[in-house]
Amino acid sequence: MLNKSPNKNILTGVKYTIAVSSGKGGVGKSTVAVNLAAVLIKEGYKTGLIDADIYGPSIPTMLGAATEKPKLVKIQEKNKLLPVVKYGIKMMSIGFLVDSKEAVVWRGPMASSALKQFMNDVAWDELDFLLYDMPPGTGDIQLTLTQSIPLTGSIIVTTPQEISLIDARKGAKMYGKVNVPVLGIIENMSYYSNKDGTKDYIFGKGGGKKLADELNINFLGEIAINTDIRVGGDEGKPIVLGKPDSTEAEQFTEIAKNMAQNILQNTKLNTKQPVIEV
Ligand SMILES: Nc1ncnc2c1ncn2[C@@H]1O[C@H](COP(=O)(O)OP(=O)(O)O)[C@@H](O)[C@H]1O
């Protein structure tokens, strides 16, 4: 059970909130976040995505929405931003609001207050899942998030490489300290599939699963390194939508479905902000 008491008056229409995290940058958090969000939409869940990487927003590009601007509306006398919607995913990113060169010179508190505004001042309406694409590390933004809302849980993305696993372990432990359940580990860039059907374990083999076992948390699955995944990100159409029949799309789909099922089965029903008992 969570034993902290963050503000329960925000995001009141949101059932489950999940931080997609890692210790290290460049391991594929944003790629995982957009693909999981797209699968959840395909599965019929109302899904939102907050780009919490204030200094390096990638959601607008990865979802092909880089030129969009959120609309400002008045709801019950209050100014609210409407999330940008693409492929059915509701999203908010600093990338929609300021020039990309501007946010990088902000100080920590400004980044944290931007994230708070994404929760307080955006008209999310009713959502089943709200995912947060987190920045790397265990800093201000992670703290702001865990202190602002009762997170359903976090997902840790890692590559099989030792240097990534060390940081993933730190990330998992940080969430443990603030009593946010780690829903599981996803190993990204697990291997490269050669044309002859063999697999090349470029970054080492089995590290994600080993870490999950060590920390006694779920291993949600592995995702291969593949050109179509990278192209999907660069071109703004996640592979699960662009190439839904590919093996890699199936890997994302399986992981997202398992995650959703785990959450639905393990949470108390009929509560607005369910808490997983671990
Ligand atoms: N499984 C994968 N196969 C190929 N390219 C990938 C894969 N996962 C991520 N990438 C690419 O690696 C880069 C970093 O990924 P990104 O999701 O931005 O990482 P992070 O959000 O952790 O910094 C991006 O260019 C992305 O397209």
Ligand SMILES: [Mg+2]
């Ligand atoms: Mg990212």
